[in-house]
Amino acid sequence: MSASQQEPWTVLRLLEWTTDFFKKKGSDSPRLDAEVLLAHARNCTRIELYTAFGEEPGEEQRIAFREMVRRRGEGTPVAQLVGYREFYSLRFRVDDSVLIPRPETEHLVIEALDFAKASGVTDRPLQIADIGTGSGAIAVAVAKNFANCEVTAVDRSASALKIATWNAEQHGVSDRVTFLESDLLAAVDAPAQFDIICTNPPYVSDSEYDELSPTVRDHEPKTALVSGPLGTEIIQRIIQEVPPRMHSGGWLIIELSPMIAEACGQIAKDSEHFADQHFIKDLEGHKRILSVQRC
Numbered sequence: 001m002s003a004s005q006q007e008p009w010t011v012l013r014l015l016e017w018t019t020d021f022f023k024k025k026g027s028d029s030p031r032l033d034a035e036v037l038l039a040h041a042r043n044c045t046r047i048e049l050y051t052a053f054g055e056e057p058g059e060e061q062r063i064a065f066r067e068m069v070r071r072r073g074e075g076t077p078v079a080q081l082v083g084y085r086e087f088y089s090l091r092f093r094v095d096d097s098v099l100i101p102r103p104e105t106e107h108l109v110i111e112a113l114d115f116a117k118a119s120g121v122t123d124r125p126l127q128i129a130d131i132g133t134g135s136g137a138i139a140v141a142v143a144k145n146f147a148n149c150e151v152t153a154v155d156r157s158a159s160a161l162k163i164a165t166w167n168a169e170q171h172g173v174s175d176r177v178t179f180l181e182s183d184l185l186a187a188v189d190a191p192a193q194f195d196i197i198c199t200n201p202p203y204v205s206d207s208e209y210d211e212l213s214p215t216v217r218d219h220e221p222k223t224a225l226v227s228g229p230l231g232t233e234i235i236q237r238i239i240q241e242v243p244p245r246m247h248s249g250g251w252l253i254i255e256l257s258p259m260i261a262e263a264c265g266q267i268a269k270d271s272e273h274f275a276d277q278h279f280i281k282d283l284e285g286h287k288r289i290l291s292v293q294r295c
């Protein structure tokens with residue numbers, strides 16, 4: 001038996017071996033993936049792993065960890081293995097019926113909260129919509145961080161709405177967030193008009209979809225990602241359909257891909273209903289969020 005086979009499988013050794021394994025499997029964040037999975041198997045936080053490097057996890061924990069490592073190696077996203085993802089410092093339950101919330105979407109939440117605070121509306125709850133709510137990440141994060149608002153969150157997917165409803169309950173905002181199965185705002189009767197409409201809609205083109213990493217393509221719902229041949233189709237519909245549902249001066253905030261940013265900006269400019277517009281760039285300097293103001 002070689003010396004390395006005799007070495008005990010401590011927390012540190014498990015992390016190092018697994019990081020190396022995930023690196024070979026092409027993960028973008030091998031160490032982080034290993035830490036999140038081992039912390040989940042040990043029912044502790046990632047930080048707590050750092051004070052337990054020399055400990056040997058018991059057989060039960062190692063079996064649970066090994067199974068998650070195997071599935072991660074086959075491409076299953078870490079968030080689906082542990083059942084949640086942190087977004088805007090809140091924990092959101094996820095499964096394969098919802099898009100896993102992405103860090104870039106936090107820019108959209110910040111923008112919505114900035115507009116909410118600047119609105120000066122105090123005599124009534126600010127009316128906010130979230131089109132394509134998925135796990136409820138945007139709707140819940142906004143409601144949690146801005147007390148004087150009511151959020152109407154829609155999705156075409158009934159299974160996504162179940163997850164979103166659970167997340168809103170967990171974060172204590174279900175009295176101010178209403179979930180509805182709807183194609184954009186078609187099934188929303190009230191309120192008649194919104195102050196802010198947020199959306200992270202599907203914006204991947206058919207050809208881009210074929211190029212996505214298998215971790216995304218094989219595990220997250222296609223209906224959450226793909227818009228059509230161009231990628232702009234659903235955003236175009238939103239820009240065309242929502243103006244009657246917005247207060248004058250209200251903001252429509254759209255997450256998009258940098259590839260279609262200019263095209264979407266032009267669609268909004270061509271609309272007679274929107275005046276001011278600006279982009280917010282992500283941490284890599286790419287245009288990610290388009291905000292347009294209703295005339």
Ligand SMILES: C[S@@+](CC[C@H](N)C(=O)[O-])C[C@H]1O[C@@H](n2cnc3c(N)ncnc32)[C@H](O)[C@@H]1O
Pocket residue numbers: 098099100101102105131132133134135136137138154155156157160182183184200201202203223224225234
């Ligand atoms: C990119 S995901 C965004 C999920 C979540 N808002 C987030 O940021 O993590 C897009 C969501 O829009 C929903 N969707 C797609 N087409 C829709 C439509 N026509 N009307 C309402 N929701 C739609 C999908 O089911 C999916 O949940």
